[in-house]
Each structure stands twice: as structure tokens, then as C-alpha cells.
Amino acid sequence: MKLVTCGLPYANGMLHxxxxxxxxxxxxxVRYLRMMGEEVVFICGSDCHGTPIVVNAEKEGMKPEExxxxxxxxxxxxxxxxxxxxxxxxxxxxxxxxxxxxEIVKRLIENGYVxxxxxxxxxxxxxxxxxxDRYVEGICPYCKSPARGDECDQGCGRHLExxxxxxxxxxxxxxxxxxxxxxxxxxxxxxxxxxxxxxLSKLSGTENALNYAREWIGNLKDWCITRNxxxxxxxxxxxxxxxxxxxxxxxxxxxxxxxATKDWKKIWLEGKAEIIHFIGLDIxxxxxxxxxxxxxxxxxxxxxxxxxxxxxxxxxxxxxKSRGYVVWVEDEYLKAGFNPDYLRYYIVNYTSHDKDLNFxxxxxxxxxxxxxxxxxxxxxxxxxxxxxxNFGKLEMEVEDxxxxxxxxxxxxxxNAINKWEFKSASDAIMELASFGNVYFQNSKAWELLKxxxxxAMKVVANCLQIAxxxxxxxxxxxxxxxxxxxxxxxxxxxxxxLQDALKVDKEIEIKKPELPFKKIEDEDIEPLKKILVERFSxxxxxxxxxxxxxxxxxxxxxxMSAERIKNSKKLxxxxxxxxxxxxxxxxxxxxxxxxxxLIGKLVVVxxxxxxAKLMGVESRGxxxxxxxxxxxxxxxxxxxxxxxERIK
RNA sequence: GCCGGGGUAGCCUAGCUGGUUGGGGCGACAGACUCAUAAUCUGUAGGUCGCGGGUUCGAAUCCCGCCCCCGGCACCA
Numbered sequence: 001m002k003l004v005t006c007g008l009p010y011a012n013g014m015l016h017x018x019x020x021x022x023x024x025x026x027x028x029x030v031r032y033l034r035m036m037g038e039e040v041v042f043i044c045g046s047d048c049h050g051t052p053i054v055v056n057a058e059k060e061g062m063k064p065e066e067x068x069x070x071x072x073x074x075x076x077x078x079x080x081x082x083x084x085x086x087x088x089x090x091x092x093x094x095x096x097x098x099x100x101x102x103e104i105v106k107r108l109i110e111n112g113y114v115x116x117x118x119x120x121x122x123x124x125x126x127x128x129x130x131x132x133d134r135y136v137e138g139i140c141p142y143c144k145s146p147a148r149g150d151e152c153d154q155g156c157g158r159h160l161e162x163x164x165x166x167x168x169x170x171x172x173x174x175x176x177x178x179x180x181x182x183x184x185x186x187x188x189x190x191x192x193x194x195x196x197x198x199x200l201s202k203l204s205g206t207e208n209a210l211n212y213a214r215e216w217i218g219n220l221k222d223w224c225i226t227r228n229x230x231x232x233x234x235x236x237x238x239x240x241x242x243x244x245x246x247x248x249x250x251x252x253x254x255x256x257x258x259x260a261t262k263d264w265k266k267i268w269l270e271g272k273a274e275i276i277h278f279i280g281l282d283i284x285x286x287x288x289x290x291x292x293x294x295x296x297x298x299x300x301x302x303x304x305x306x307x308x309x310x311x312x313x314x315x316x317x318x319x320x321k322s323r324g325y326v327v328w329v330e331d332e333y334l335k336a337g338f339n340p341d342y343l344r345y346y347i348v349n350y351t352s353h354d355k356d357l358n359f360x361x362x363x364x365x366x367x368x369x370x371x372x373x374x375x376x377x378x379x380x381x382x383x384x385x386x387x388x389x390n391f392g393k394l395e396m397e398v399e400d401x402x403x404x405x406x407x408x409x410x411x412x413x414x415n416a417i418n419k420w421e422f423k424s425a426s427d428a429i430m431e432l433a434s435f436g437n438v439y440f441q442n443s444k445a446w447e448l449l450k451x452x453x454x455x456a457m458k459v460v461a462n463c464l465q466i467a468x469x470x471x472x473x474x475x476x477x478x479x480x481x482x483x484x485x486x487x488x489x490x491x492x493x494x495x496x497x498l499q500d501a502l503k504v505d506k507e508i509e510i511k512k513p514e515l516p517f518k519k520i521e522d523e524d525i526e527p528l529k530k531i532l533v534e535r536f537s538x539x540x541x542x543x544x545x546x547x548x549x550x551x552x553x554x555x556x557x558x559x560m561s562a563e564r565i566k567n568s569k570k571l572x573x574x575x576x577x578x579x580x581x582x583x584x585x586x587x588x589x590x591x592x593x594x595x596x597x598l599i600g601k602l603v604v605v606x607x608x609x610x611x612a613k614l615m616g617v618e619s620r621g622x623x624x625x626x627x628x629x630x631x632x633x634x635x636x637x638x639x640x641x642x643x644x645e646r647i648k
Numbered sequence: 649g650c651c652g653g654g655g656u657a658g659c660c661u662a663g664c665u666g667g668u669u670g671g672g673g674c675g676a677c678a679g680a681c682u683c684a685u686a687a688u689c690u691g692u693a694g695g696u697c698g699c700g701g702g703u704u705c706g707a708a709u710c711c712c713g714c715c716c717c718c719g720g721c722a723c724c725a
Contacts, residue, residue: 010725050725211652212720223723245725285722311719318718351660355653356718363660366674374687382684389683423661427673441689446682515685 001039001263001273004030005253007283008047008092011068012056015078017327017343017359018280018312018319024347025309025422026278027084031476032417032425035498041267043256045090046072049232050245051135061610064231068093078330082340083479088260092233092248097255101233101248105225107298109237113188114225116237121228123180124170130228131170131177138165185235186222187247192293193220199292199302206354206420208281209308213288223290250291253277254300268301275303281354284308307420310351313358315532324535327359332528339517341478342368348422348477361525361532368520372478376433377517380470383440383463384488384513390449390456393509397458398465405435406469406501413473414498429474436466464489464508469501481516488513555579557605557623558643562595574598576621578607579644586619593634604635604647 006026009019023044030042048068057067072091079089090097108114122136123129168177200213225244226235232242253275257264267273279287287306295302311318314325327333333343346364349371350357387394409432416424440463448456468489475482475493486493488511557576564572572595574585585605589598604624625634637645 008725012725047725052725208653208719215651215720216722219722221722225723244723246723249725281719283725284720290723358660363674369685370674373685378684378687382687384684386683430673437688440683441681444681444683449683517685519685 001041001267002033003253003257003267003273003275004033004040004042005256005275005277006044006086007277007279007287008045008249008252009071009075010050010052011046011048011071011075011091012050012052013071013321014074014331015329016321017314017329017333017347020082020329020343020347021309021312021357022278022280023079023084024082024344025353025420026307027082028344028348028422028476029276029278029417029420031479032413032498035472035476035496036414036417037497041257041261041263041273042086043088043090043253043260044086045088045092045252045256046075047245047249047252048072048092049242049248051227051229054229054231055135065093074330078334081334082329082344086260088256090252090256090259092252092255094255096258097248097252098233100255100258101243101251102236104251104254104294104298104300105243105247106236108187108294111297111299113191113297114185114237115188116183116185118181118183119224120179121182121184122165122168122170122177124173124175124177126173126175127170130180130182131168135171136165136168136177137171138168182228183238184224184241185226185237187225187294187297189222189290189293190220192296193217195296196220196289196293199296200288203288203292203306204304205277205306206308208310208354209279209284209288209306212281212284213306216285216289220289246286246290247294250286250294269299271301273301274305275301276305276307277303278307278309281308281310307353309353310355310357313356315360316358324532326535327528327532332531336524336528338520338524339481341481342372342520345372345426345477349426350423352423353420361529365520365522365525368517371430373517373519375430375437376470376474377515379433379436379440380467380485380516381513383436383460383467384485384510386445387460387464387508388488388510388512391460391510393507394457394461394464395507396461396465396505398462398504399458402439402462402465403502403504405432406466409469409473410498410501426474426477429470429477432466432473433470436463436470439463439466465504468508472496472498472501484514485516487511551608552606553608554624554647555605555607556637556641556643556645556647557583557603557607557621559598559601559603562598564595572598574623576603576605576623577643578605578621579642583607583620584618585621585623587623587625589623589625589634601634602636602641602643 004026006023009015026042030040033040046068048064053064053068057064060067068091076089079086105114122131124131168179169175170177196217200210200217203210203213223244223246225247226238226241227244229242232245233248235241235243254264254268257267261267263273267275277287284306287303292302313319314327317325319325329343334340342364346359346367347357349367350359350363409428412428413425416422416428440459443459445456445459445463448459468491471482471486471491471493475496479493483493489508490511555578557578560575560577560582562572562574571586572589572593574587576583576585583605606622606624609620609622623634
């Protein structure tokens, strides 16, 4: 039995192409294993705890529960659309996950791997909370440049211990923070050095992950595993603290397995299964060092392999959300209507799993049109239509050399998959398709048809066997498309094993084949390329549909009252008549308008904007204005109209 | 700085326990064919294998020095 997991996506943002570098190969791997006769459990889930989620939820005026739900549902939607099929896709907010986490932490405590220590933490008196290091800004005590709480990121690059930073400020509200002593709890990672050294020498997986882990091992530090937060798994020894996300997130692998299979104990307690983690290289440390130590310390089974994917680049540029080098899976790829199998093939075939992958729309088009369609799709379609038009039903007599060629391909794939070399596996498929094309071309079956129909049928039978093998062998990479093509020969791929590629039927009846793939045209990718260019240059010029515009409830509003908000230079609290009701809206108008001159003015209001709190004052809606050199200029109707009039 | 990975034709890449003329794919060019989504098939051009030195009968492949690119150097989710 094998358990395959994928790094949990953090429920703090949409999925982009970079994420898929882990999930798609893992899904392909699982599908191949199953077709090789392995029993596999495949799980994943949303990582829902941690400070950024709390902070971002607050920013959007949402509860963390609602906030993560939005992304959790998005993950499920996208994985379904891409045919990444987990046996269970959970959430770390689930009750039983909290229970499992506490149970493991209790075991660590019982076994003496957790100790307490008083440390000094930045505390914001205004926000009334302790600030995680990342939310503190100040001055580096060594080089005096501006720095983050944990690291002098702009100056000398030194790691800063809690309490070292000078002039600490809260990054959330901007006020000065103070240091307060507090007791926190640490995991004794240093106690596992010998164990880890030995473990890592046996751990299997990709070299990139293992190399990193081996480098870090001489340099272990104990981890602070508690945080000052309300959101997360309660720490059993002190209910006012919550566990650090990296404690509970990997435990999701266990708790989700519990949901996926009754055999979970065999996997996680009895060591009767291989545990294979697919991750991005950025979390290799957690999976090769921290996680095995936690498992060892609490008596659970250890992972047998860590498979780390390389980085993703976008149009040759280092991936960066803030700089705009990102491609969103749902809003861009899927919405454009591309076959999900194209992306699956691209990610699996572009380069070795542990090397950098460049995502480019032009390359996508080339690979799809030249490889998937011209080589594979074309062979399948030309054979199926030829067989259907000229024979309808075929007696299957297949030459040994053809079967031999299929067998070679199959073995190549099995070997490659066992080494996580997805590119070699998918290359082998294309080579077989190419072999098919050459064979058919040289046989000149269309001429034989006139001179020797029997011989022609033998040729077609050989090709049909190759076609069938191609469908079976490429099913894990392109499930949707292959299922569609396979209908022409009545083949149910979900029941097939790889071995079936060599099975010769007595006869095959052909139904009218459908084109398996649609080409990608320049027009299809131009808008998407443009989005990237614009995003990189900072413009928001992408076209939206009319429906998108219609989602905006824009109305004329009449300002009934206006007053300044205390301690704010810009903000005014307005009561605005929007027709059916009078609303309180906070607007940043004070620098250009006095409250008095605003009363009675007609303005443009976005009515259905999610409510938010600004300076502690609730705001339901937004007043539209032009921004000229940082100062607002109001928009107002050219003729007198009633308040509440809809803007179209 | 330290550590890891890499630098092979316009682009991507195999080879790297040394040995016949450095493979493959895309693109380019020429031809063939028509069953097929102008798809396919055949052929051609294109390389100082990052730079310099060394070992050897012989090095992309081993050793030394140098240059360049990418990533990591941890509690960041």
C-alpha cells in the first residue's frame, strides 16, 4: 500500500500555475501506480491556520472561517476541473484534525520533547496583541537599516532574535510596539540530530530535497511551536496559545488519511505502507527535518520519500505575485476554455520534475499543436477514421514487432514513473505515437486498400493496437481526452491496467471517431499574453464581460450628512441616501472637501461593496471619485436626478 | 560569504563510472505523400560541448583555476 500526499495549499489565495507543479505530477503518479496494480491512497487539503489568514480576513472584513471557506471551495473546484482526484481533500479546521494534532502534541510533551521558555515579543498596545516577527518593522541593531522583526532584509541580512530589533513598529497599524515577556513553548528539534542524520541517509525522493536537508542537519535549532493567536489549534498546556501552523499543517496528512481510509492505522502507526510526500522545494525543510522529527517523537510512521518539484517561471521570469509574474489557473487558464489535459501534459512534459519549469503561452501553444495534436492526436484520429471508414470491424492480428515496441514503451514508462521522471514517461508516449505514424506512413495502407484489402487490414490492426496502447498509456496524463477517444473502440479506460496495452482482442468494432483535441490558435493566447504584459507594467486593462459590469450596483446617492472622523486626516463619515435606504459610508474626501460643502451633493455610489471598518467606523459602500495627484475629485450627475437612480 | 544545481547548435535538452563521426525535440530550409486537425513521412543546414590550464594514446565526460546564471542559508504559512 502507498500513501501519496501533496503539500497543503494555504487558504489565503487562488491557485496559480506554480501550485500545479506539485499537484498534477502527483495525480499522474497516483494514476500510473493504480494502473500498475498498486493500492494507493491519495490525500490533500487546505491549510487554514496562521497569522496571514487572520490578518487578511480582517482586511476584507470577514471572519477567518468565511475567508478560508472561499479558498477551500476554490481549491476543490480547480482540482476537479483539472482531474486531480484526491480520495479526500480536507481542511485543517476540521474537528478531528484538531483532535489528532492535540494528541500528537501531547505525546511529544509526554516524551519530553517540549519545554517552556520566557521570551520577549513585540506587543502592539493599540491592536492589543503580540506581533508575530513578520509583522514587526524597525531598525537593525547591527547596520541601522530598516529591518523586519526576524531578519535584516534590506541591510546586512542578519537573522534577528526576538527582542533585538530597535524601534519596533506594528506593521498592521503603524504604531510603536513595545516588548513584553511571555512564556512560550519549544520543540526540542536538536534532540533529533542523530536520528535525522540516519533517517536522511535512507530517505528516498528527489535529490534537490535531500541535498537541502543534508545541508541543514548540522545546524538544528529548537522550534518555538506556540503563537499568540485566537485562530488555530489550541495548545494543550496553555489554552490561551495556539500551535504554530507548521505543527498542525503536516498533521493534516494523518487526519485526512483517517477520513480517506479505514486502513489509516496501518499507514501511520504500523508502518505497513510507503508514505510519499509531493511538495514544492520551498517546504523541503519542514518535510525532511521538522516533520520526521515530530513523527519520531510521537511514535508515528515515517515518510519513505519526499518528492520536490522545481520552481515555476512565467514567460522566463522568476515567478512573483507582487511583480505580476503569475498565471491564475481558474480565472485565466480555465476561463479561456483550454482543455485541462493540455496543462497536465505541459507540466509533466516540459522538463524533469526537479528542474525549473518555464510556463509560457507560446510554448503551450507549440507543445499542444506540435506534440499532443500533430503527433499523438493525429495518429489516433487518422487510424480510427481510416479503420472506421474502410472496415468498421477489424480482425485483430498483431505482429510481434509491434507488440514488442509497445512493451518497450510500457517498461520505459514504468521505470520512469518509479523514479518520478514524468518527462521521460510522457516522452515515451510521444515516441510510440511517432513510431505509429512512421509505420502507417510506410505501409501506404491507402494504396493497399485498392490492391490488397487483406493486407491493408493487417496494417490497420497493427496500428489499432498501437492506438489502443497509446490511449491506455497516456490515460494518467490526459484522462479526459483519452476517455473521449477510447469510446471509438468501446474501451473503458478506468478499468484498464497498463498491461492491457499488450492485450490483443479478437476483433475490434469502430464507431465514428471524434476529433480528440482542439488546436490552440494565436487568438486564443493573445489576450492572455496581454494580461501578463499589462500586469507586469502595472495596468489593469484586461477586458471584462458585460455580466461582470452588471455585478456592480452603482447608483446616484445624495449626501445627507458629513462629519470628520477623529484622528483621521482623510476620512469623513457620511450618511448617504441611496434610494431605498440611508447608508453610513466612510470616504477619504476630507483633504479636498469640507463636511459642510458636501451636504446635499449628488455622488456616484458603489452600493454592493462588501462592508469594511475604517478607523473603527463601519462603512457600507464606496463613493467614487477621480484621483488627481492623490487628491479626490467627486463625480456628480450633470443634471439634477433623484437619489437612488441606477447608473448603467 | 557558505552550500546545492546548472552553463552542450536560434530555443529546450540527452550524454557526464573517459574511447568509434556529441544524440533527440522545436524552429529553419528542401523534397515526398494524401488516410489524417496544411496533419504525416524523408532529407539538409546549424555546435570552439562557459573560459584557461593539466592528466591521458584519447575528455563534453577526470583534476586544478577562473567567469556567469539559478536556488538555499530556516521558524516566512
